[in-house]
Amino acid sequence: MIARIDIVETDDVAGLQRSWTAAARELVARRGFLNARLHVVYKRINAFGYDLVSIVRWNDINAYYEAQASGQRLPLAANRGVALYGLVERSEFVEQPARASHLVITNAYRILQPKAAEIARMWGATRDLMAKRDGFISAELFESYHPENDTYYFVSRAEWEDEDAFSRQLEGKDYRQLVAPFEGMFQICFSRVAEEITKTG
Numbered sequence: 001m002i003a004r005i006d007i008v009e010t011d012d013v014a015g016l017q018r019s020w021t022a023a024a025r026e027l028v029a030r031r032g033f034l035n036a037r038l039h040v041v042y043k044r045i046n047a048f049g050y051d052l053v054s055i056v057r058w059n060d061i062n063a064y065y066e067a068q069a070s071g072q073r074l075p076l077a078a079n080r081g082v083a084l085y086g087l088v089e090r091s092e093f094v095e096q097p098a099r100a101s102h103l104v105i106t107n108a109y110r111i112l113q114p115k116a117a118e119i120a121r122m123w124g125a126t127r128d129l130m131a132k133r134d135g136f137i138s139a140e141l142f143e144s145y146h147p148e149n150d151t152y153y154f155v156s157r158a159e160w161e162d163e164d165a166f167s168r169q170l171e172g173k174d175y176r177q178l179v180a181p182f183e184g185m186f187q188i189c190f191s192r193v194a195e196e197i198t199k200t201g
Helices: 013-027 060-067 113-130 164-168 173-182
Strands: 001-009 033-044 052-058 084-090 103-109 136-144 154-160 186-196
Touching: 001 060, 013 033, 013 052, 013 186, 033 103, 052 060, 052 154, 084 113, 103 164, 113 136, 113 154, 113 173, 154 164
Parallel strands: none
Antiparallel strands: 001 052, 001 084, 033 052, 033 186, 084 136, 103 154, 103 186, 136 154
């Protein structure tokens, strides 16, 4: 599985959401298309952040390039770079489909390659810690196939039942100790899944 992940800052969230939905619906007929989700950010945890996160999943990279070569428009293509990511790790359970009421934490990492292994280990330890907490649903970590071209080396996505459940985790001493050495590398945002389109059958 590969994912096209676009992270966008915009003053026209509603307009981009409409165009995203129209383009994502067209993808359902494409070979290899699996699922598309549009996350709309409602809270930035850092001083900086973004407004929309689009994650479009494909069976394999050839199916993606086949659609691109045919002139198929993509739901969002506002990122610089290639914006293709592979799944590095995930929790045991990733709910399908996402519920609109759930909190989704997206985290984009601006790092250089020498830091990648260390960040991945921290993410894995954090995931294991979160998985023991009430309200946790799932977590995934994606790594860029083209880090020399993409703005973000890693992108992570974690889903919780609600914001209160995650806030209890955020305030925990064990969590703070894990992430403290890496603060400043993250762009954490709270979002909800505004649109989801999945291929069926």
